[in-house]
Amino acid sequence: MKINPVFNNYNIVNFKANTKNSKNNNVAEKKYSLIKCFKEKENLTEKYGIIPDEVKVVSSENIQISDEEKALLIEKILESHELAKKNYNFGNIARISFATNIGLADGSWYLGTNFNNTRNDISSICGERTAIVGAYNKLLKSRSLKESSSTPLNFKVKYLAMANHKDIGTDKNGASPCAECLSWLNTQRYFDNDTTIASLEKNKNGKYSLRLNTIGQYLPYRNEVNYVLDKPCEELDIKISKNALEVAALKKMKKEDFLKIAKQTKKLYKENQLANVSGQNIAAIVIANGETFTGQKIDFSKRWFMEPALYAASKAIEKYGNDTKIDCICYSGNSLYTDTYGAFHNDGVVSIKTLGFLETKYADRNTLVISSDNDSINVRTIDDYLPQKFKFHQTYEIK
Numbered sequence: 001m002k003i004n005p006v007f008n009n010y011n012i013v014n015f016k017a018n019t020k021n022s023k024n025n026n027v028a029e030k031k032y033s034l035i036k037c038f039k040e041k042e043n044l045t046e047k048y049g050i051i052p053d054e055v056k057v058v059s060s061e062n063i064q065i066s067d068e069e070k071a072l073l074i075e076k077i078l079e080s081h082e083l084a085k086k087n088y089n090f091g092n093i094a095r096i097s098f099a100t101n102i103g104l105a106d107g108s109w110y111l112g113t114n115f116n117n118t119r120n121d122i123s124s125i126c127g128e129r130t131a132i133v134g135a136y137n138k139l140l141k142s143r144s145l146k147e148s149s150s151t152p153l154n155f156k157v158k159y160l161a162m163a164n165h166k167d168i169g170t171d172k173n174g175a176s177p178c179a180e181c182l183s184w185l186n187t188q189r190y191f192d193n194d195t196t197i198a199s200l201e202k203n204k205n206g207k208y209s210l211r212l213n214t215i216g217q218y219l220p221y222r223n224e225v226n227y228v229l230d231k232p233c234e235e236l237d238i239k240i241s242k243n244a245l246e247v248a249a250l251k252k253m254k255k256e257d258f259l260k261i262a263k264q265t266k267k268l269y270k271e272n273q274l275a276n277v278s279g280q281n282i283a284a285i286v287i288a289n290g291e292t293f294t295g296q297k298i299d300f301s302k303r304w305f306m307e308p309a310l311y312a313a314s315k316a317i318e319k320y321g322n323d324t325k326i327d328c329i330c331y332s333g334n335s336l337y338t339d340t341y342g343a344f345h346n347d348g349v350v351s352i353k354t355l356g357f358l359e360t361k362y363a364d365r366n367t368l369v370i371s372s373d374n375d376s377i378n379v380r381t382i383d384d385y386l387p388q389k390f391k392f393h394q395t396y397e398i399k
């Protein structure tokens, strides 16, 4: 990683002086302006020289939209692009800026960009997630207090119109959610399989295409419910995906091996005493460099916890460093829960965020992922969970 040469006395003294609370600041400067600025709405398609009628809709799922919807999506993508550019110019700490326009089922839209206040994830969030939270708040605000207790909010995201600050349509990553955002989209309540990611692509001939992909394509297993049953693992079927079958043959792994790993992980799950606050227990086993590493979910609070597969993988990484090679990740856990109103929700057990993190360096698209549902032990690959063609390449630098 590129480290900025900040560690000299001059910079440190200046930094301290700038961050000190000063009583001499002009009071007017400290107050927020309450004056709204109304600007005439720009015609963005004209500004960028895009003629919606000439834009081809590209979708491997053959998604049909009207000309009106097409023009609207193009405009929403361009709004995202403009916001991302502003965010970049303003000094976002990442050397790239993304923005997303969230379209809800009721026809309303909300725009958000990434917020990187530091170089680490403590105060960083992507455009997709800021827009989702903003859209949720906007919808909630539109309801009266009385309605909020009697009528469901029906917060359903239909579109994510995405772009980054780079020349419109030139960067494929402009519309590829990262593993953290995908882990949000992997949840059931506010997103459906047909929630669509829309982006613009500039073709070699200078013309534009409107790319539409559903999140069902990005996350083929997003609806899966995981179980740990009392009945022995031996009584479950072992279902191996096509990709996993090829990898298993190369690694010389057989059904008995998967059964053994699943049994070990289930035992770890049963023994875990540390997931005692959130109501969800998960255990994971990571096989790296021919060795088995274990991880149990550790709850710090209802929503803060140690993700067990990342925990197990970190033990392997600590031991083998850059030579760590993760062959297999096995999960054991229950994903269903009921909320305070008694409605069922699916929390997920296989962490998309962890698979995405590990796939960048210590695992790869052929790493096997084992989980179980109500009648089978499922053996797949990371590529099955996060198809390579939709992979976000997190290669950007930090300012």
Ligand SMILES: [Zn+2]
Binding pocket: 126, 127, 128, 177, 178, 179, 180, 181, 182
């Ligand atoms: Zn993201």
